[in-house]
Amino acid sequence: MNQSERFSDTDLCVKCGLCLPHCPTYSKTLDENESPRGRIALIQGWAQGSLEATPELTRHIDNCLLCRSCEAVCPAYVPYGHLVDRFRSETGEAGKTASTRLKSAGIRRALTNKRASHWVEQLVGKSGALSQGLLRKTGLLRAFGLAEFEAGLPDTSTSLRWNDFYPAQGKNERDGIALFLGCTANLLDAETVASALLVLNRLGVGVRVPHTQACCGALHYHAGDQAPAHALMKRNLAAFDLPDVDTVVTIASGCGAMLRDYPQLESTAPDFAASVKDVSQFLAELSWANEVEFKPLPAKVCVHTPCTLKNVLRAERYGADLLRRIPSLEVAPLPSGQRCCGAAGSYMLEHPEMAQDLRNDVLERVAAVNPDFLATSNPGCALHLRAGLKKKGMGRVEVLHPVTLLARQLIQ
Numbered sequence: 001m002n003q004s005e006r007f008s009d010t011d012l013c014v015k016c017g018l019c020l021p022h023c024p025t026y027s028k029t030l031d032e033n034e035s036p037r038g039r040i041a042l043i044q045g046w047a048q049g050s051l052e053a054t055p056e057l058t059r060h061i062d063n064c065l066l067c068r069s070c071e072a073v074c075p076a077y078v079p080y081g082h083l084v085d086r087f088r089s090e091t092g093e094a095g096k097t098a099s100t101r102l103k104s105a106g107i108r109r110a111l112t113n114k115r116a117s118h119w120v121e122q123l124v125g126k127s128g129a130l131s132q133g134l135l136r137k138t139g140l141l142r143a144f145g146l147a148e149f150e151a152g153l154p155d156t157s158t159s160l161r162w163n164d165f166y167p168a169q170g171k172n173e174r175d176g177i178a179l180f181l182g183c184t185a186n187l188l189d190a191e192t193v194a195s196a197l198l199v200l201n202r203l204g205v206g207v208r209v210p211h212t213q214a215c216c217g218a219l220h221y222h223a224g225d226q227a228p229a230h231a232l233m234k235r236n237l238a239a240f241d242l243p244d245v246d247t248v249v250t251i252a253s254g255c256g257a258m259l260r261d262y263p264q265l266e267s268t269a270p271d272f273a274a275s276v277k278d279v280s281q282f283l284a285e286l287s288w289a290n291e292v293e294f295k296p297l298p299a300k301v302c303v304h305t306p307c308t309l310k311n312v313l314r315a316e317r318y319g320a321d322l323l324r325r326i327p328s329l330e331v332a333p334l335p336s337g338q339r340c341c342g343a344a345g346s347y348m349l350e351h352p353e354m355a356q357d358l359r360n361d362v363l364e365r366v367a368a369v370n371p372d373f374l375a376t377s378n379p380g381c382a383l384h385l386r387a388g389l390k391k392k393g394m395g396r397v398e399v400l401h402p403v404t405l406l407a408r409q410l411i412q
């Protein structure tokens with residue numbers, strides 16, 4: 001198959017422009033090259049040999065957040081996300097500066113390389129709050145230009161050590177569940193992991209936590225780094241290929257979206273996508289025993305919807321549905337028109353100006369609601385939004401996963 005044939009999906013685009021108002025980068029720049037239609041045309045031109053993959057061209061593709069909002073509204077079903085992934089994989093990192101390449105490779109390595117993540121674990125999670133304090137005091141992250149990352153770390157005192165199995169409390173209602181941890185939640189927000197386990201167990205669900213699981217591979221894959229991405233996919237497919245497991249529950253919508261894509265990327269995973277479910281959807285669809293109750297919480301929570309939850313997992317309503325189970329808690333939607341918050345994996349580090357501009361739009365909407373909590377189902381979005389709230393003097397708004405709030409209010 002030649003280059004033009006490999007990118008023949010670009011021909012599906014009928015140039016209708018329906019995706020343009022949904023694209024965050026187009027809305028900010030009003031530049032056709034920064035729109036889905038424009039990017040598809042650039043990839044098409046390159047694939048057909050009429051355009052070179054110059055730094056200028058790759059910069060436009062690289063500026064894409066891969067939020068896939070365009071894909072969700074496209075009447076021609078252009079597989080936009082896969083086109084961009086393939087383009088990045090075939091052209092390398094030509095449009096990125098050396099410091100950007102180093103920074104994003106460093107983040108990928110710290111989160112996904114076993115030895116490097118061991119050291120992150122030692123610094124961040126082993127003794128919880130103490131080591132996070134150490135990480136902050138040493139200025140290690142700031143020295144690597146990751147001050148935003150540091151500002152977005154949650155305050156946690158939860159251990160990172162997980163058992164292989166967490167049995168159901170009381171009557172066993174559901175078997176066959178395994179939890180996908182995700183490297184960001186596991187290393188940087190262990191409270192979400194502990195909360196998901198607690199709520200699942202309390203609802204009568206025994207949970208396996210396969211210890212050989214790894215990073216989902218999204219950071220590598222979307223950066224065009226194919227070989228390590230496929231190695232991670234294979235490792236996870238083997239880790240979750242357990243005879244008694246039929247559902248893989250995810251607590252990070254970014255990881256869930258990547259796992260859902262495994263069958264299209266890795267031929268050994270034909271049935272895997274159907275087994276992947278976001279934790280909020282899984283919990284909302286369970287039948288709840290009457291004795292599961294929550295302490296009232298007289299407060300207001302705003303629900304943020306990560307792009308991966310909305311555009312790929314199509315599970316945006318479940319977080320709010322679950323939170324409405326907490327008595328006295330006011331669940332307020334973000335005022336309409338919410339776009340990508342700018343986190344988008346490592347995008348927030350590689351494109352800080354656009355990421356912060358987009359985040360400001362979300363935070364303006366949060367400020368209008370003035371909540372006590374901001375609930376989001378993706379730890380990357382949580383990190384980015386938490387840093388932004390602190391910067392704007394709104395640090396009193398606690399950013400957490402919906403299951404964390406559920407777990408805190410659960411009557412044991």
Ligand code: SF4
Nearest residue numbers: 013014016017019074
């Ligand atoms: S909505 Fe689809 S077909 Fe229309 S311009 Fe956008 S990508 Fe092309």
Ligand code: SF4
Nearest residue numbers: 023064065067068070
């Ligand atoms: S994925 Fe998001 S940022 Fe990229 S072109 Fe589509 S809508 Fe725009």
